[in-house]
Amino acid sequence: xxxxxxxxxxxxxxxxxxxxxxxxxxxxxxxxxxxxxxxxxxxxxxxxxxxxxxxxxxxxxxxxxxxxxxxxxxxxxxxxxxxxxxxxxxxxxxxxxxxxxxxxxxxxxxxxxxxxxxxxxxxxxxxxxxxxxxxxxxxxxxxxxxxxxxxxxxxxxxxxxxxxxxxxxxxxxxxxxxxxxxxxxxxxxxxxxxxxxxxxxxxxxxxxxxxxxxxxxxxxxxxxxxxxxxxxxxxxxxxxxxxxxxxxxxxxxxxxxxxxxxxxxxxxxxxxxxxxxxxxxxxxxxxxxxxxxxxxxxxxxxxxxxxxxxxxxxxxxxxxxxxxxxxxxxxxxxxxxxxxxxxxxxxxxxxxxxxxxxxxxxxxxxxxxxxxxxx
Amino acid sequence: xxxxxxxxxxxxxxxxxxxxxxxxxxxxxxxxxxxxxxxxxxxxxxxxxxxxxxxxxxxxxxxxxxxxxxxxxxxxxxxxxxxxxxxxxxxxxxxxxxxxxxxxxxxxxxxxxxxxxxxxxxxxxxxxxxxxxxxxxxxxxxxxxxxxxxxxxxxxxxxxxxxxxxxxxxxxxxxxxxxxxxxxxxxxxxxxxxxxxxxxxxxxxxxxxxxxxxxxxxxxxxxxxxxxxxxxxxxxxxxxxxxxxxxxxxxxxxxxxxxxxxxxxxxxxxxxxxxxxxxxxxxxxxxxxxxxxxxxxxxxxxxxxxxxxxxxxxxxxxxxxxxxxxxxxxxxxxxxxxxxxxxxxxxxxxxxxxxxxxxxxxxxxxxxxxxxxxxxxxxxxxxxxxxxxxxxxxxxxxxxxxxxxxxxxxxxxxxxxxxxxxxxxxxxxxxxxxxxxxxxxxxxxxxxxxxxxxxxxxx
Numbered sequence: 158x159x160x161x162x163x164x165x166x167x168x169x170x171x172x173x174x175x176x177x178x179x180x181x182x183x184x185x186x187x188x189x190x191x192x193x194x195x196x197x198x199x200x201x202x203x204x205x206x207x208x209x210x211x212x213x214x215x216x217x218x219x220x221x222x223x224x225x226x227x228x229x230x231x232x233x234x235x236x237x238x239x240x241x242x243x244x245x246x247x248x249x250x251x252x253x254x255x256x257x258x259x260x261x262x263x264x265x266x267x268x269x270x271x272x273x274x275x276x277x278x279x280x281x282x283x284x285x286x287x288x289x290x291x292x293x294x295x296x297x298x299x300x301x302x303x304x305x306x307x308x309x310x311x312x313x314x315x316x317x318x319x320x321x322x323x324x325x326x327x328x329x330x331x332x333x334x335x336x337x338x339x340x341x342x343x344x345x346x347x348x349x350x351x352x353x354x355x356x357x358x359x360x361x362x363x364x365x366x367x368x369x370x371x372x373x374x375x376x377x378x379x380x381x382x383x384x385x386x387x388x389x390x391x392x393x394x395x396x397x398x399x400x401x402x403x404x405x406x407x408x409x410x411x412x413x414x415x416x417x418x419x420x421x422x423x424x425x426x427x428x429x430x431x432x433x434x435x436x437x438x439x440x441x442x443x444x445x446x447x448x449x450x451x452x453x454x455x456x457x458x459x460x461x462x463x464x465x466x467x468x469x470x471x472x473x474x475x476x477x478x479x480x481x482x483x484x485x486x487x488x489x490x491x492x493x494x495x496x497x498x499x500x501x502x503x504x505x506x507x508x509x510x511x512x513x514x515x516x517x518x519x520x521x522x523x524x525x526x527x528x529x530x531x532x
Numbered sequence: 533x534x535x536x537x538x539x540x541x542x543x544x545x546x547x548x549x550x551x552x553x554x555x556x557x558x559x560x561x562x563x564x565x566x567x568x569x570x571x572x573x574x575x576x577x578x579x580x581x582x583x584x585x586x587x588x589x590x591x592x593x594x595x596x597x598x599x600x601x602x603x604x605x606x607x608x609x610x611x612x613x614x615x616x617x618x619x620x621x622x623x624x625x626x627x628x629x630x631x632x633x634x635x636x637x638x639x640x641x642x643x644x645x646x647x648x649x650x651x652x653x654x655x656x657x658x659x660x661x662x663x664x665x666x667x668x669x670x671x672x673x674x675x676x677x678x679x680x681x682x683x684x685x686x687x688x689x690x691x692x693x694x695x696x697x698x699x700x701x702x703x704x705x706x707x708x709x710x711x712x713x714x715x716x717x718x719x720x721x722x723x724x725x726x727x728x729x730x731x732x733x734x735x736x737x738x739x740x741x742x743x744x745x746x747x748x749x750x751x752x753x754x755x756x757x758x759x760x761x762x763x764x765x766x767x768x769x770x771x772x773x774x775x776x777x778x779x780x781x782x783x784x785x786x787x788x789x790x791x792x793x794x795x796x797x798x799x800x801x802x803x804x805x806x807x808x809x810x811x812x813x814x815x816x817x818x819x820x821x822x823x824x825x826x827x828x829x830x831x832x833x834x835x836x837x838x839x840x841x842x843x844x845x846x847x848x849x850x851x852x853x854x855x856x857x858x859x860x861x862x863x864x865x866x867x868x869x870x871x872x873x874x875x876x877x878x879x880x881x882x883x884x885x886x887x888x889x890x891x892x893x894x895x896x897x898x899x900x901x902x903x904x905x906x907x908x909x910x911x912x913x914x915x916x917x918x919x920x921x922x923x924x925x926x927x928x929x930x931x932x933x934x935x936x937x938x939x940x941x942x943x944x945x946x947x948x949x950x951x952x953x954x955x956x957x958x959x960x961x962x963x964x965x966x967x968x969x970x971x972x973x974x975x976x977x978x979x980x981x982x983x984x985x986x987x988x989x990x991x
Contacts, residue, residue: 194730194740369731372788393909404897404906404936405943458723459960466962510892510955510963514923518890518957521728523788524920 195456196448201366201376203439203447210362211441212256213354219249220347223311227340234330236322243315243322247421250308253278254429255442256350258387261379262365263356273353274387277307277346281413287313291334296341306342309416314339316418318488373523381522384450385512388433392505395426399491400498409495411488420486427478434471437512450516457519463511470508477501547690553671554809555692555802557624560668561816562798564621567634567656570791571614580607583648587915589935590645591928594978599643613637621663624673628664635660646928647918651884652792655702658857659799662698665846666691672813672822688843694850695802698857700760702796705861705882707757714872714887716753719745720959721888729786755779763803776800787885867982870989872958875925876982891923891956891966895932897940900947908936924956924966926983933973950974964990 223245230238260272270276283304290296290305298306314335317325329335357365368376393403394415401409414422435442439449451467454460481490481497490498517524574580584590585604592599601607614637620630639657642649669675670684714720719742726739726748738744755775762772780793801809817824864877871878872887895908910919913935922928933950940948949972955963964987967973971985 194737195727197730371728393907397907401904402907404895404908404940406906407904457727457960459962462962506894509894514890514892514955515957515963518888519724519960521725521888524890524916 195453197369197377197453198366200439200448200453201369201380203449204380205357205362205365207441207445207447208436208439209256209259210354210357212252212259213350213357215442216249216252216256217347217350217354219245219252220343220350223249224340224343224347227336227343230329231336231340234326236326239315239322239326239329243419246308246311246315247419250312250416250419250421250425251428253308254425255432257429258383258433258436259380260383260386262361263353265379271303273349274390275303276349278309279303279307280309280415281417282307282310282313284313287338291332291338294334294337296338298341298345306345308346311339311342311346312416312418314342316420318418318420318486371520371522375523377520378523381450381517381520382524384433384436385524387429388512389509391426391429391433392502392509395422395429396498396502396505399487400495400502402502409491411491414487414491417488420488421483422487423481423483423490426487427483430474430478437467437471453520454516460519463515463519467508467511467516470504470511474501474504474508477504545689546693547688549689550686551689551692552806552810553667553685553687554806554813555804556666556668556670556687556695557672557813558809559695559799559802560624560627560663560673561622562801563659563663564618564623564630564634566791566795566798567618567638567660568615568622570656571611571618573791575608575611580611582915583917584644587645587918589913589918589932591647591918591921591925591931593643593646593649594927596643599640601644610637610641614641624669624675627669627673627675631660631664631668635664645918647915647921649879650790650792651882652790652795654880656795659695659698661853662694662850665850666695672817677823692802694854695799696760696764697854699799699802701854701857702882703756703760706884707753707755709861709881709883709886710749710753710756712886714959715749718959719749721885722748724888724960725786732785752779763800766805769803773800773804783885789885869982869986873956873989874983874986875927887959889924889956889958890920891954892963893919893923893929893952893954893966895936895950895952897936897945898949898951899945900949905951913939923954926967926986927978929954929967930973930976930978933976937974948974958991961991 223242226238226242226245230242257274257278260274264273266272281304283302286302286305287310304310315325317328320328365376368374371377397403398406399409399411399414401407416422416425432442434440437450438446439452440446451464454464477497477500481494481501485493487498513524516522581604584601584607590601602610614634617630617633617637620626621634635657638653638660642653642657667684667687670682670687676683710716723742723745726745729739730736732739759772759776759779762768763776765772777797780797783789784793814824816822861877861881864871864881867874867876869876872889893910895910896905897908898905910922914922914932922932929952933952936950937948951969951971952967952973953969954966956966957963967986973985976985
């Protein structure tokens with residue numbers, strides 16, 4: 158018995174000393190330099206305050222303006238009015254390219270609601286579905302046909318790559334249901350974006366910043382995973398599928414480009430790529446460079462090398478984007494200029510591994526969405 | 533002469549002598565409870581659905597390709613049966629059958645998809661297998677209540693010692709595998725993992741320090757190598773157990789490793805004295821109002837009764853079992869290639885949290901002699917976890933290539949060739965090409981041979 162007591166006493170003493178040792182070290186470190194510690198909260202605050210909330214704010218503002226422009230148009234269909242609305246839709250979609258990478262928290266999946274990018278950013282849209290809903294005046298948007306609503310369904314109503322604006326105007330004037338469907342589709346997108354913005358501004362911001370760490374469900378992991386998904390969506394869906402790159406495709410499919418009717422796919426592609434780059438840098442749309450992934454990587458051993466490789470590859474992508482240009486639409490270039498697009502696609506592909514495996518590995522970020530045990 | 537006789541008789545005692553049944557009873561109750569809890573937790577987290585039901589494709593273990601995931605009903609039914617059989621173990625009801633069922637069900641479920649391989653699942657399978665052979669139901673069990681004639685206070689010593697041996701193998705091999713340059717000289721992967729725990733209470737700042745990663749690496753290695761010896765020694769046992777608790781709780785706190793820490797903490801209780809187990813069971817008996825059946829019997833008789841065994845038959849099973857366990861984890865040393873890179877002999881070898889490995893795998897399909905090379909969107913076929921594991925495990929890469937070939941043949945291609953561009957990063961080093969991008973992976977068959985189609989270790 159005495160030996161056991163002794164052993165217990167000894168082990169308690171040992172543990173106590175160990176703890177005391179840890180405490181003393183901790184103090185010393187905090188005093189000496191805390192620059193060595195990466196401030197994850199500051200990074201998350203930068204994303205929330207300078208990037209995510211402003212992006213949703215601008216998107217919300219633009220959709221609101223689009224909504225108010227439709228009202229005068231409805232009472233007086235004119236080409237000039239249509240053109241103003243088209244311009245505004247283009248602004249909406251541009252601001253969407255800055256907001257489409259944050260499908261978590263209020264913009265995440267919840268019950269039957271999908272991620273925001275699926276709710277308002279689905280394409281290719283279902284032309285037949287939209288037209289049948291227009292004739293039956295079905296604007297409840299409560300079904301699972303997400304390809305009959307969202308920003309690209311709105312695009313379809315406002316543009317036609319084969320018709321002149323005057324003919325689009327007459328489509329509206331000849332069918333009173335069409336404008337009602339347009340209004341309903343805009344309102345549907347507006348409600349979703351406003352609800353998300355509202356949640357960010359009232360509560361979720363604090364929750365997001367406080368939820369530190371890198372495990373499943375942490376803000377860093379959510380932000381990272383959506384960032385990668387958004388990047389891969391550019392490569393796979395905005396470029397890959399129209400180019401016929403997916404296994405099983407037997408030819409190019411230019412009709413599957415992102416903004417087929419306005420023929421502005423390349424502008425949006427470039428803008429989206431810029432938004433992704435800025436996101437990685439922690440840079441706001443108005444060029445304020447805060448703490449972002451690049452800074453986080455710099456704090457990790459071997460991170461500097463990866464930051465340089467990633468930055469170099471970003472430049473390669475922008476060079477190819479410039480070569481492709483925006484003068485000719487994506488769907489035309491797929492047939493006319495496939496080599497340049499092929500190069501662009503390959504440059505996107507080269508970046509994937511830096512974003513996907515190297516970055517998550519260096520930062521120890523959980524790359525799955527569902528939890529699982531490791532060992 | 534005297535010494536060798538001594539060793540021989542002590543050896544003989546350890547196996548053929550007798551000892552109290554109490555440690556076995558503790559292990560039976562706790563092990564059954566852990567399996568039941570782990571299975572219920574698995575179901576509650578929705579993993580039965582996520583891992584087995586919603587996936588169309590499953591990675592297999594070499595030699596067990598014939599095991600396939602049953603339909604949703606059977607997925608749940610088998611998990612349900614596992615819960616029942618493990619609870620029956622706790623109760624000691626039809627013990628030999630419930631232990632056998634627990635072993636078979638648990639192992640069968642593990643074979644469904646190698647994506648989810650965990651060393652501690654392997655441990656549970658092995659331990660459940662051993663428990664089939666030990667008379668853990670001869671006291672404090674419903675079997676003993678039903679059939680008092682089976683009650684025995686003493687059992688053959690080997691029945692307790694094989695469980696200790698199993699734990700010793702796990703720990704010591706886990707220690708041996710930590711003796712590698714990355715772990716000891718670079719403090720990798722802890723140097724990557726610990727700094728990401730900056731937000732941790734009290735120790736978050738400390739985890740940023742490089743020396744802490746070194747301390748943890750070396751301490752972990754020494755702990756694994758030596759802990760069993762301190763548990764075996766009566767004088768150091770209590771301190772060692774405290775260390776077991778601290779060590780495993782610390783790893784539980786730092787890493788998402790599920791129930792593994794609790795399995796190890798509770799199973800090491802087997803090293804405690806017979807006296808301790810008897811006392812604990814005395815307390816538990818009073819709580820659950822279970823009659824002390826041994827005392828009701830002729831004490832003197834029961835205390836000397838030794839459970840008879842078909843010792844020879846059991847020896848014929850267990851001796852090869854342990855020889856296998858001692859040899860199999862060492863198979864990796866037969867390969868000249870870098871173990872972490874090619875993973876030849878990585879699984880089933882107690883390599884626990886030994887590396888940070890990730891990859892990015894893009895597969896391509898091309899009709900033989902065709903022009904068009906299509907990129908596979910892995911998301912169409914695989915769960916997030918399968919995609920993650922696929923990117924750096926050579927055998928998975930081959931299985932997936934064969935699956936793709938089959939899939940695109942069904943889609944109408946005549947002779948699809950499957951190639952892949954795979955980049956892998958190991959312990960934070962910049963990712964490098966993992967397989968020969970020109971090779972048709974669907975034509976390669978997995979085997980024990982060195983994996984020539986995987987690039988050589990590039991770092």
